[in-house]
Amino acid sequence: MINMYEVNETNKMIEQENLDVRTITLGISLLDCIDADLQELNRKIYEKITRLASRLVETGEDISKEFGVPIVNKRISITPIALVGGAACKTPEDFVTLAKTLDRAAKEVGVNFIGGYSATVCKGMTQADELLIRSIPQALASTERVCSSVNLGSTKTGINMDAVRLMGEIVLETAEATKEDDSLGCAKLVVFCNAPDDNPFMAGAFHGVTEADAIINVGVSGPGVVKTALEQVRGESFEVLCETIKKTAFKVTRVGQLVAQEASKRLGIPFGIVDLSLAPTPAIGDSVADILCEIGLEYAGAPGTTAALALLNDQVKKGGVMASSYVGGLSGAFIPVSEDQGMIDAVVANALTIEKLEAMTCVCSVGLDMIAIPGDTKASTISGIIADECAIGMVNQKTTAVRIIPVIGKGVGETVEFGGLLGYAPIMPVNPYSCEAFVSRKGRIPAPIHSFKN
Amino acid sequence: MKKTIITVVGQDTVGITAKVCTYLAENNINILDITQTIVDGYFNMMMITDTSMCSKKISVISEELDAVGTEIGVVIHAQLEDIFTKMHRI
Numbered sequence: 001m002i003n004m005y006e007v008n009e010t011n012k013m014i015e016q017e018n019l020d021v022r023t024i025t026l027g028i029s030l031l032d033c034i035d036a037d038l039q040e041l042n043r044k045i046y047e048k049i050t051r052l053a054s055r056l057v058e059t060g061e062d063i064s065k066e067f068g069v070p071i072v073n074k075r076i077s078i079t080p081i082a083l084v085g086g087a088a089c090k091t092p093e094d095f096v097t098l099a100k101t102l103d104r105a106a107k108e109v110g111v112n113f114i115g116g117y118s119a120t121v122c123k124g125m126t127q128a129d130e131l132l133i134r135s136i137p138q139a140l141a142s143t144e145r146v147c148s149s150v151n152l153g154s155t156k157t158g159i160n161m162d163a164v165r166l167m168g169e170i171v172l173e174t175a176e177a178t179k180e181d182d183s184l185g186c187a188k189l190v191v192f193c194n195a196p197d198d199n200p201f202m203a204g205a206f207h208g209v210t211e212a213d214a215i216i217n218v219g220v221s222g223p224g225v226v227k228t229a230l231e232q233v234r235g236e237s238f239e240v241l242c243e244t245i246k247k248t249a250f251k252v253t254r255v256g257q258l259v260a261q262e263a264s265k266r267l268g269i270p271f272g273i274v275d276l277s278l279a280p281t282p283a284i285g286d287s288v289a290d291i292l293c294e295i296g297l298e299y300a301g302a303p304g305t306t307a308a309l310a311l312l313n314d315q316v317k318k319g320g321v322m323a324s325s326y327v328g329g330l331s332g333a334f335i336p337v338s339e340d341q342g343m344i345d346a347v348v349a350n351a352l353t354i355e356k357l358e359a360m361t362c363v364c365s366v367g368l369d370m371i372a373i374p375g376d377t378k379a380s381t382i383s384g385i386i387a388d389e390c391a392i393g394m395v396n397q398k399t400t401a402v403r404i405i406p407v408i409g410k411g412v413g414e415t416v417e418f419g420g421l422l423g424y425a426p427i428m429p430v431n432p433y434s435c436e437a438f439v440s441r442k443g444r445i446p447a448p449i450h451s452f453k454n
Numbered sequence: 455m456k457k458t459i460i461t462v463v464g465q466d467t468v469g470i471t472a473k474v475c476t477y478l479a480e481n482n483i484n485i486l487d488i489t490q491t492i493v494d495g496y497f498n499m500m501m502i503t504d505t506s507m508c509s510k511k512i513s514v515i516s517e518e519l520d521a522v523g524t525e526i527g528v529v530i531h532a533q534l535e536d537i538f539t540k541m542h543r544i
Contacts, residue, residue, distance in 0.1 A: 002502070002543075003489070006538055006542040007500050007538055008461070009542075010538055011461060011531065061513075065512070067536065068532075254540040254541045255540065
């Protein structure tokens with residue numbers, strides 16, 4: 001039988017160390033909504049989302065109360081809209097009407113984000129893909145809760161550099177279109193290489209075409225729990241360190257697994273995966289950077305950071321896979337800057353640069369995330385940063401992503417405030433030298449040699 | 455049987471157990487096990503209960519016990535047992 005020590009340990013994790021289930025994300029396929037008539041398409045999308053997700057928020061809150069664990073976000077991911085809207089949308093403005101419908105549906109069912117205003121263009125762009133991409137700035141400026149992502153490359157296909165070049169411009173246009181809100185639109189836009197089909201985390205969540213009609217995916221979190229556990233093993237060997245992270249990740253993931261199964265049962269929708277990510281928030285004590293410091297670094301970004309992060313990421317996965325039979329999504333440590341107080345401190349102390357963050361993305365689960373850069377950064381430079389990240393993902397057969405925010409009207413030394421879970425960020429300097437001639441080349445970067453496994 | 459774990463933590467005072475047990479009795483909740491300690495005047499109690507005969511949802515019981523706790527100056531949680539067994543048992 002369960003004892004008081006164990007009960008207190010769990011409740012301490014929840015109350016003092018910010019253990020929570022970060023998101024229950026309902027994945028919904030919109031493939032059966034496809035229609036050549038735009039008005040009809042909008043109607044079908046709204047109807048399907050509001051029908052399937054009508055009890056999502058309420059169910060999440062019930063589970064949260066019954067188990068006493070916070071479930072911070074209830075969200076929806078949908079089939080990439082470029083696929084759904086292709087038959088009906090002839091202009092970027094047509095796609096924007098779909099974004100507005102998604103926003104309306106999200107508000108109706110009470111979710112705080114809906115992800116999947118997306119296109120997958122790893123090898124080439126269809127006309128619909130390109131129209132959708134060109135509509136992103138307007139779509140994000142005219143909606144509140146819609147998140148957009150574009151998959152630009154994969155280990156199997158190489159990198160679509162035409163799309164990379166276009167996305168550099170789109171990121172800047174999105175920043176410009178939302179400059180009144182400190183270019184907030186860019187916080188809802190992410191580009192990927194090797195994007196997973198079942199990621200529950202925003203802004204990159206979408207419901208891949210390999211998925212069932214509807215599915216429940218759950219993202220857990222708990223950097224604070226790992227940090228507190230590591231406080232007990234200061235100065236101990238790597239073996240003890242790794243063992244401690246593994247055990248903690250196991251416990252955290254089991255909570256996610258439980259919540260996922262409960263949500264699936266109550267909503268009558270199959271369970272997909274648990275995403276084992278350590279996702280920080282701006283709250284004190286909920287930081288991945290603090291874990292790195294606890295492992296032994298003065299600041300995140302100091303020499304040794306990449307090794308410490310590699311170790312952390314691997315142990316989180318090893319502990320997590322034991323706790324759930326179906327893990328997926330991004331699964332690992334997230335290293336956003338604005339959403340992590342320890343990362344912000346490291347940037348302010350000049351310990352952390354974009355180049356070091358890039359190195360860290362080689363071993364973490366995602367990529368350059370929530371990084372504010374000067375608003376006068378050139379589109380080609382942003383494309384260059386995106387291409388670098390994609391190359392890391394492509395060659396290492398892992399997911400990488402870029403979510404950077406060129407803050408229009410602001411420069412290095414200034415700070416930008418996004419609010420809520422998105423936090424605030426000091427604007428980081430970008431390498432000033434040009435890559436214009438490189439990104440101007442047409443076509444795509446071929447898939448690496450180790451992709452030929454057939 | 456659906457087991458619910460009730461924890462009570464806070465400054466010790468007269469009548470904490472009585473208050474909690476009164477609520478449980480009124481709501482047809484059976485107590486299966488109680489563990490209780492006081493360290494430095496700090497009250498710590500865990501009850502394993504059976505809520506299957508109670509007509510209220512666990513979320514409602516949880517909210518009402520929270521209110522009882524606020525009244526006597528302690529923190530009371532009611533949580534389904536699964537969260538603890540999943541976390542601490544393989």
